[in-house]
Amino acid sequence: RKEVEQDPGPFNVPEGATVAFNCTYSNSASQSFFWYRQDCRKEPKLLMSVYSSGNEDGRFTAQLNRASQYISLLIRDSKLSDSATYLCVVNPRTGNQFYFGTGTSLTVIP
Amino acid sequence: NAGVTQTPKFQVLKTGQSMTLQCAQDMNHEYMSWYRQDPGMGLRLIHYSVGAGITDQGEVPNGYNVSRSTTEDFPLRLLSAAPSQTSVYFCASSPPGAEKLFFGSGTQLSVL
Numbered sequence: 001r002k003e004v005e006q007d008p009g010p011f012n013v014p015e016g017a018t019v020a021f022n023c024t025y026s027n028s029a030s031q032s033f034f035w036y037r038q039d040c041r042k043e044p045k046l047l048m049s050v051y052s053s054g055n056e057d058g059r060f061t062a063q064l065n066r067a068s069q070y071i072s073l074l075i076r077d078s079k080l081s082d083s084a085t086y087l088c089v090v091n092p093r094t095g096n097q098f099y100f101g102t103g104t105s106l107t108v109i110p
Numbered sequence: 111n112a113g114v115t116q117t118p119k120f121q122v123l124k125t126g127q128s129m130t131l132q133c134a135q136d137m138n139h140e141y142m143s144w145y146r147q148d149p150g151m152g153l154r155l156i157h158y159s160v161g162a163g164i165t166d167q168g169e170v171p172n173g174y175n176v177s178r179s180t181t182e183d184f185p186l187r188l189l190s191a192a193p194s195q196t197s198v199y200f201c202a203s204s205p206p207g208a209e210k211l212f213f214g215s216g217t218q219l220s221v222l
Contacts, residue, residue: 008150032209043200044153044212087152089211097168098143098204098211103153 001026004090006101014109017078021104023088024070032091033064035073037084038103043089047073048060112136116201116214123191123221131186131217133201139212141204142184146170146197147216153200159184191221 006023013019025033033050048055050062050071061074071088088101114135118157123129135142143158155168159178161201173195176189184203188195 004152025167034210036211041198041216041218043215044211045213046129046210049209097155098202099155099156100145100153 003027003092003099004087004101006104008102008104010107011055012107012109013078015078015080017108018074018076019039019078019106020075021073021086021088021106022027023072023101024068024072025056025088025090025099026069027090028066028094029068030069030090033062033071034089034091035060035062035071036087038087038101039084044100047086069105078106080108080110083107114201114203114212114214116199116217118217119215121217121219123188123219125191125221127188127191129188129191131185131199131201131219132190133214134182134184135184135203135204136182137203137205137212138181139203139205140181141206142178143168143202143204143211144174144176144184144186145200145202146195147200150194156186156199165183177183188219195219196221 007035035047036044036049038044054063063072085103087103117132140161144156145153157176159165199217202211
């Protein structure tokens with residue numbers, strides 16, 4: 001079983017739409033959770049960390065459900081510039097390894 | 111700030127050739143790692159290091175060697191390149207507490 005699983009999409013949404021991505025993780029002892037953004041042929045960049053209480057950064061909201069072992073990312077009022085691949089990342093803290101999901105592709109259409 | 115510097119950006123090898131991908135960071139991070147990214151596979155961990163003199167294997171270590179003689183440098187060696195190693199390689203580092211990964215800009219490697 002993969003450590004982290006994501007729906008690869010693609011998600012094609014119109015500008016202004018709200019879109020949500022989910023990600024599940026297999027290690028119930030995992031401690032740290034993140035969403036990274038990756039533009040085509042570029043390195044991944046941290047979008048936001050995910051905290052137990054949920055957290056928001058502008059149009060982006062991340063939530064963690066430990067009981068069901070999933071993480072979500074909600075993007076409100078989608079912009080063209082949001083088009084990218086969104087990677088779910090989990091750190092189980094059992095060897096300093098970070099595990100990546102395969103990424104979810106988002107295209108925001110004018 | 112330079113951050114994480116990877117070289118080269120592009121490389122073409124013939125099967126059986128060896129080469130070293132360079133990675134250096136100037137943030138005094140203890141943790142460094144190498145990933146490969148293939149279509150539909152996401153980023154997979156090759157090797158990682160939690161400090162100078164310490165390395166360990168990740169998910170896909172076969173065909174690769176690493177060393178960590180200094181805190182700053184973490185080179186990745188391909189001993190005998192194979193077409194299956196055609197991929198995009200990313201080096202990453204992280205400060206203590208492993209709260210965030212900083213990535214280099216990547217190396218696109220093709221093995222013919």
